Amino acid sequence: MLRRSSRLGSRRDTAVQPSPEPLPLRTTTLGGTPNVARLRAAPPGAVILSPGDRLGPYQIVCIIGAGGMGEVYRARDARLKRDVALKVLYRSAASPEHLQLLSREARAAGSLNHPNIPAVFDVDIEAPIPYVVSELLEGESLRQRLDRGPVPLRKALEYGAQIANALAAAHEKGIYHRDVKPGNVFVTLDGRVKLLDFGLAKLERGEPTGAPEDTTVSPASRMGAGCGTAGYMAPEQVLGDTVDARTDLFALGSVLYEMFSGVRAFRGPSPVETMHAVLHDEPVDLLEVKPGLKPAVVRLVRRCLEKNRQERFQCAHDLAFALEQLQEVPAAALPQTARRGRTARRLALALALAAVTVLVLLARAELQPRPAPAFQQITFQRGSIGAARFAPGGDDVLYSAAREGRPLQVWQTSPRSPESRPLGYLAAHVLAAKAGELALLVRQRETGERRPVGTLAVASLGGGAPRELLEDVVDADWAPGEAKLAVVRRRAAGPSRLEYPPGHVLYESPGTINNPRVARDGQRVAFLEDRTQATVGGVVAVVDLSGARRELTREWPRAQGLAWSPRGDEVWFTAGEAGDHRALRAVDLQGRQRLILPAPESLTLRDTATDGRVLLTRDDERMTLVGVAPGESEEKDLSWFDRSGVVDVSPDGTRILFGDRFGVYIRPTDGSPAIRLGLSGGFPLDLSPDGRLVVATTGAANQLVLLPTGAGDPTPLPNHGISSYWDALWFPDGRRIVFVGREPGRGPRSYVQDVSGGAPRALTPEDTWVLAISPDGTLAAAVSSGQRVSLWPVAGGAPRLVAASEPGDRPLGWTPDGRQLWVFRRGEIPASVYRLDLVRNTRQLWKRLLSRDAVGVSSIDFCMTPTGNSYFYSYERVLSDLYVVSGLR
Incomplete structure (x- = not known):
């Protein structure tokens, strides 16, 4: 709940009155003959013009919107033979302040020439019916779109980048919008975004920044409040401090949050409480509202919504670039295409580096000649x-x-x-x-x-x-x-x-x-x-x-x-x-x-x-996934993209769980195509015993998520104060997990948690990681830095050292009878897998992995079925070339 406050400070005693939303689209056929006396007496909300009426060279076609200050009409420009949007003020609303708002909007938008800002064609505030003529838009406001729910990720990124580009164009002219919100964003039928309503815009140049705002903004400012809309105003705006470009970026962050989640970042029972939330509260974590969202997207929004403007994006160009980069996900390629030869990659790199050199030279040539970077x-x-x-x-x-x-x-x-x-x-x-x-x-x-x-x-x-x-x-x-x-x-x-x-x-x-x-x-x-x-x-x-x-x-x-x-x-x-x-x-x-x-x-x-x-x-960083499927004797390549890191295999060896460049995947080991489970940027951790759920962590490693392998929605698990996660395993009963995590101020250790609810329980001391669970769920095999494997009773009690283990062993799991433990030597290349007999205290080499062509291989991850009839491993190969580069700036 939001904390209530009856007073926010000497300059904030009165709530900001939200500026009106842009006029909603509605198509209405009107009749009647215009009459100036009727126009002047028209109350707010009344229709004041009819089809066929003229204002200057503009002939009214129909009304397309109405609000508290005036109406917007579709009109025909007889001179240029085009339809335009004609915005008029009611006479009852044509106060000097409102006329100045209309003039300000026309001047601000008219000084900008940008595809994401509607063009202003004409203005006349001295006419009996003051009006502004602008580009006619067909579509809906972003507010109307959000009323139907969240915007799909790809579209939200596109819309956000277009808004940021519009703001960048305005900021370059010294114009700060000050009222960025979904109602002031219009989405045309062809998907182009337009930033509307520069009526509250503040001009950095041309007007003294210290001028009283009650003479230049909405009537709300006369009562000691800042201008803008509660819930989208930056903290400095709420406080009445000087605004700048970063103020608009906070508002855009609120819009982005709402597009991704479908809910507002800051919302209280009243404008006062909403502003209090802006000043003092953090929005609900986006991953809690929208599990599966890209961690990079979450970080971007979080940065936009920093209370301290120094910690936000510093300019709209940078934000637009970041949003555009998040859209650039390569299309999925066939595995054969992904595994191109090193020669082809060298040629591609040489061409790309040459292209970079040429582009840098061309980009700077008009400013001043500079030598291109040399590699x-x-x-x-x-x-x-x-x-x-x-x-x-x-x-x-x-x-x-x-x-x-x-x-x-x-x-x-x-x-x-x-x-x-x-x-x-x-x-x-x-x-x-x-x-x-x-x-x-x-x-x-x-x-x-x-x-x-x-x-x-x-x-x-x-x-x-x-x-x-x-x-x-x-x-x-x-x-x-x-x-x-x-x-x-x-x-x-x-x-x-x-x-x-x-x-x-x-x-x-x-x-x-x-x-x-x-x-x-x-x-x-x-x-x-x-x-x-x-x-x-x-x-x-x-x-x-x-x-x-x-x-x-x-x-x-x-x-x-x-x-x-x-x-x-x-x-x-x-x-x-x-x-x-x-x-x-x-x-x-x-x-x-x-x-x-x-x-x-x-x-x-x-x-x-x-x-x-x-x-x-x-x-050249590449992770390759190979292994032996049930009934086969030769290893085969099961990589999907170029970062296929295996995590787990089903008990029967027919499916493998792995992470790759674009999320979490599961793939049949017969070579059939992989199925993407989602969680871009996240990491899979373990497949449930029945194969129906995957426990995974977000890219920021601060949230565990259950991903269904079939139909269903991802389910985030409550973290109960755990700040970061490393690993997680299912118990054989499929109802509990054991995970390695850390609470703030403490080292990592292992916890047991019921997936249906309840707080986690610490199982081991700090720096002790559980990596395998016994078939009956009573013992956990764990390791500490530089120590041998020990077995911890899940119900509590002292651990028992595995006599046949050695420092560096990593438990993989038990044999089905519970008498032997599989261990893996991850730090060795080639890597070795051993079978430890827990009864006889013996150690037997089972297999060496990647005994040929280990050049550049830095790590190996391994999994296997309990019987050992099927196994899979991923190895990361990094092949490096060293360059001396000059001319970089």
């Missing part, structure tokens, strides 16, 4: 690049890579030569470089997160054994020109700590911190942070030497790679939406973002140099 490839062997940095004071590049099937090691190369030479540091990642020295990550161990944890060591470029400095390190960077290091450290079940210098904690995160980069002046550190630990994305943030942290971007679903710009005035990073490729982007310290370089495959920013050079990798 120089400096690695050529097949493999995966883990990290790369410029060597200070020269052209050399230092990088770590696993190439042509050889182990990970550190290499040195230069744009002057196509050859790379090994430096002799095996199983090491390059973290940072300074004159003559390298910071390396050695003794790495997998933690199940995006980056391994290891030991920080310093080595000489001239050779020699690395000197180990710090344990539990994830990433590091040297301050420019100094010997001082910034390091990210993380211990098991603990937070991530950014230390600068080592030992001095500058910032602590409950999630993950990656890519720390010290600013040129050494006064702040930029980094990527994923507070959920459950995604492959994050936000770009900076922290100063006092520990004050500031987020510069929203949360990107896919984010990897960050550095300060060559000039040091921006943070450059590579990020993309869920299902999209990562592109090179920039953000300044005020949060203004821009796109620098898109590409047909994902880019990862590795480093920048003060002379303008940029070091990045072009990463």
Whole structure:
């Protein structure tokens, strides 16, 4: 419920009177002869003109709308032989304020030439019947459309982008609409959107911004209230503060929320309570109202509706671009098409990069001649690049890579030569470089997160054994020109700590911190942070030497790679939406973002140099799904798109559950087409024992959802204070699940929850993950970081260690008789599957996966039937090429 308040402040004691909705369309045939005396005496709502009447050169055809201030007619322009819309005021409503509103609307709209704003042809406010003549529209208002329910996602994105483009055109002219709402949006019969009613528009130029608003806006403003419509007004508008472009973007966010959900973002029993909600309350989470909505869409709307205008989109162009990007989902292709050869992809990339170069050159040629970006490839062997940095004071590049099937090691190369030479540091990642020295990550161990944890060591470029400095390190960077290091450290079940210098904690995160980069002046550190630990994305943030942290971007679903710009005035990073490729982007310290370089495959920013050079990798990231179906003996490819990550298989082996670029899918293992279950950007977690439901999580990993595999609607599960989710499994009874989640301020652990209702119950301590349930539902096989498998009684009690297990084992499930446990060695390539006898305490190798062509393979996920007669696995292969790029701005 909304909290009630009888007083909102000295300037807000009286509720805003919503400006009238645009005149609803209604077709009426009218008769009679016009009479000026009758016109002047006509009460509000009366018909004041009849077919055949004339106002100047305009002949009335019929009435098409009526409201509290006047009427709108279809009229014929005899001079240009066209039909127009003619808006007139009742004389009883023709006060100086209303005449000024009419004039303001005509001037504001008339100064704009945009396909999403109706054209104004004529105006006469001095006539006995004041009127405005504009483009005739046929269709319905968005309010009328919303009265029938939510707008389909694709259409809502289209409408939103068109409204944003209209606002961008107005804002460029210094015009702020101030009353964006569904009633002021018109959808024509051909699907084009028109933004109406600029009567409350405020001109940034041409009128003093401090002029009393009761002389320029609706009569409501004379009573001390702001102008606009309660429920769509931004907080600064409610407070009567100065408005700007971001005020309109808040209103558009409210409209977007309503289009996606079918309900208003802010609504109370009275305008006062509605405004109180705008100031103090958050709208109901869109995913609760509309499960299955793209997480990227939810984040976009949430950003529009930020109370602090600094945290919203900063201009309508950016919002329009974001909405348009969300529409660009490639059409489904046949699996054969998706699996094109690497040669074809290289050719496509070369053509695309050349096209980017040409487009950038053409776009800037009219402003001032600038050299086009130049791309120089400096690695050529097949493999995966883990990290790369410029060597200070020269052209050399230092990088770590696993190439042509050889182990990970550190290499040195230069744009002057196509050859790379090994430096002799095996199983090491390059973290940072300074004159003559390298910071390396050695003794790495997998933690199940995006980056391994290891030991920080310093080595000489001239050779020699690395000197180990710090344990539990994830990433590091040297301050420019100094010997001082910034390091990210993380211990098991603990937070991530950014230390600068080592030992001095500058910032602590409950999630993950990656890519720390010290600013040129050494006064702040930029980094990527994923507070959920459950995604492959994050936000770009900076922290100063006092520990004050500031987020510069929203949360990107896919984010990897960050550095300060060559000039040091921006943070450059590579990020993309869920299902999209990562592109090179920039953000300044005020949060203004821009796109620098898109590409047909994902880019990862590795480093920048003060002379303008940029070091990045072009990463061909592909996840392939293969396996053996029941009754077959050979593995076959069951990938659907290029990110097919297997999650589960039905007990009989006839269906597999997997996630892909565009949502959650289930597919028969005989090779029949996959069926999309929905949840774009989400992650499937487990298939119910009867095969009727899938438990999944949203792309933001903050909500569990039950997806039916047949007919039915998705059902979100109440989270009861759980802030993020990692994994979930069904109990054999199909009535309960066990999931790995985290409450705010605590580490991840396992919980049991009844899917029909009730709060979850903690089953394990923090940093202990349940990965399998026994056939009778009484035992849960769980692992902790660096520990062996243990069996936890579901009803409560002390766990029992599985004697035959080893650190790094991941339980898959029990054999049907409950006497043996299948385990999987996920961190190994090739990966091994073992069968552990729980009675004899023995361990037996069952199968090795991907024993051939493991080049670039970074991870494997595996599932199997309880009997082992059918199994499936997905492996992610990342093949990288390293480029030095110059000329980017």
